[in-house]
């Protein structure tokens with residue numbers, strides 16, 4: 001849970017900080033943006049690829065209706081590949 005590492009980097013000056021959570025990073029971004037009017041970017045590191053992807057997707061809008069449909073969160077995953085043939089193939093004579 002504490003494995004999220006977010007690097008905040010300003011595109012307009014050399015301001016750069018590292019945070020251990022999205023919330024801290026978000027605060028730092030809006031802090032610097034509101035203070036300087038600069039364009040701040042952030043990189044999410046040290047997290048599972050799926051989590052990083054979900055974070056990027058969520059960043060698009062925030063409303064579930066706007067979620068990227070390619071997101072693994074939206075896709076329920078492959079259906080159960082059940083090999084239940086044995087219950088259907090029992091002899092009945």
Ligand SMILES: [Zn+2]
Pocket residue numbers: 010011012013014015032036038039
């Ligand atoms: Zn800046």
